[in-house]
Amino acid sequence: MKGYIYITGTGADPGLHDNLDDPLFGDPPTLGACMTNLRDFVDPGDYLFVVSGKAASAAQYVIGGMRVAEKIDALAAYGRFPQNRLRVDENGVIRGNIIVDEYGNQHPLDHHDPDTFERRVKNFIVGDEAEALQTQREIELGREQTLRKLSEVFDRQGNRPIDIMGRQRKLDEQQVHGLLDWLRGIKAAATAE
Numbered sequence: 001m002k003g004y005i006y007i008t009g010t011g012a013d014p015g016l017h018d019n020l021d022d023p024l025f026g027d028p029p030t031l032g033a034c035m036t037n038l039r040d041f042v043d044p045g046d047y048l049f050v051v052s053g054k055a056a057s058a059a060q061y062v063i064g065g066m067r068v069a070e071k072i073d074a075l076a077a078y079g080r081f082p083q084n085r086l087r088v089d090e091n092g093v094i095r096g097n098i099i100v101d102e103y104g105n106q107h108p109l110d111h112h113d114p115d116t117f118e119r120r121v122k123n124f125i126v127g128d129e130a131e132a133l134q135t136q137r138e139i140e141l142g143r144e145q146t147l148r149k150l151s152e153v154f155d156r157q158g159n160r161p162i163d164i165m166g167r168q169r170k171l172d173e174q175q176v177h178g179l180l181d182w183l184r185g186i187k188a189a190a191t192a193e
Contacts, residue, residue, distance in 0.1 A: 004038045004041070005062075021095055025130050094109050
């Protein structure tokens, strides 16, 4: 078992903007269009963790992680997870992480380069055993503790997650369990308050 942790795009911060659509920590958690390189590398039983993107007004934090349960293609995901299909919400925001239409073609709301489409529709991750910081208090605690935890996990100091781990980093089994236990501890502490 191995894991990976990565920083999502600049400005992607669900605690501030409710604007993270990949991964989705729903039931089940999924990673559908982003991080094609990591989706290629992982196997069932491995773990993926995501750190919020850089935002001017808040510290980045580990949003959560999931175990990879299976890898399917995007058209299969379209049939199984209608709630994750691309759509525009009532505020005009594009939501979802399934980038195909009902025929398996690139969805009109997916504005990525068509030349990357064939690679991005492979290895849609269906997860389980997810731990995600979702309540306001969980997110506050995550922001307060993330740099310290990442420094501990990687034995490296830094002022930002990217200084400690780069854009993405491989995790060994001990590091995976350390992050999972830490996320569970935050959730328990937030609930106990």
